[in-house]
Amino acid sequence: MSVYLLAQLRFTDREAYDRYQARFMDVFRQFNGRLLAADERPQVLEGSWERDKVVLMSFPDAASASAFSSSPAYLEIAQDRKAGADAVVLMVRGFGA
Template identity: 50%
Template structure:
């Protein structure tokens, strides 16, 4: 069953975040993920939103998503993201295919 990483960030150090972003695809491409959306101007339909970036990533399953986010390669580049932004990252399971 597919799994999705949903993240939202408030970037306060663009230079450090740009370093993270420059290295992201090199690491990400090794983990069967699919980058579905990166948006710095999402349209708010309900509620409050004070984040400057939203990200949606699909993986074949939770195990693949966790392998990526806990990998030494990702943790090494994530230091720049963690220093450059505040945010939240969650993982959710997709729905089973309709029978």
């Protein structure tokens, strides 16, 4: 069943994050995922949210999501993401998973 990766980011070095973002899709496309949302201005409907961006990705299963996030290609570009943003990243199972 589908799984989702949900990332909430607070930028710490926008230049580093922009380098990551420029290379992200080339890596992401290799892993059968779908980018569902990437929003730097989400509307907060309840509570407080002290981040700058939310990203939502879908994968056919946990193995595909893990293959993406642990791949050498992603780990290489993730150095810039980690340098450029403080992140909370969750893997969420879809219904029936």
